[in-house]
Every structure is written in C-alpha cells, then in structure tokens.
Amino acid sequence: MIICICKSLNDRQLRESIASGASSFDELQFETGVSTCCGSCESSVHELLAAHAAGTGMAAAELRRSALG
C-alpha cells in the first residue's frame, strides 16, 4: 500500500527502514525522504512507527515524543 505518494514509498519499504533502525519520524524522513514534500502522509508514518513500537514492546507515546524532538 502506498503511504507517501510524493516519494513513491509503500508500507513495505517503510517497514524495512524501521526494522533496519530508523526508529523515529526524523530518522525515517532522513533515510527514505518520506513526508518531506506535502506532508499529508505524516499521520500514516506515525501509525507505522507506533505499530512497530507496539510490536517491539516500546511505548508508542515514547516514540511519538522522540519524533517530536
């Protein structure tokens, strides 16, 4: 499923980057370029990060805090 139309990134590509260590929104932006144009995909990116965090036992709230800076 396409997540970021601007950068032609799908959920599989983003999940791979997250699994490879891009554990915050900023890191995922840096690694993939996701959400660096119009930004309309940002909430979906946060959902992917939260889902990964939940799967690894990391608190989603903690992840969101780190994404905010």
Ligand code: FES
């Ligand atoms: S859809 Fe991701 S930056 Fe536009």
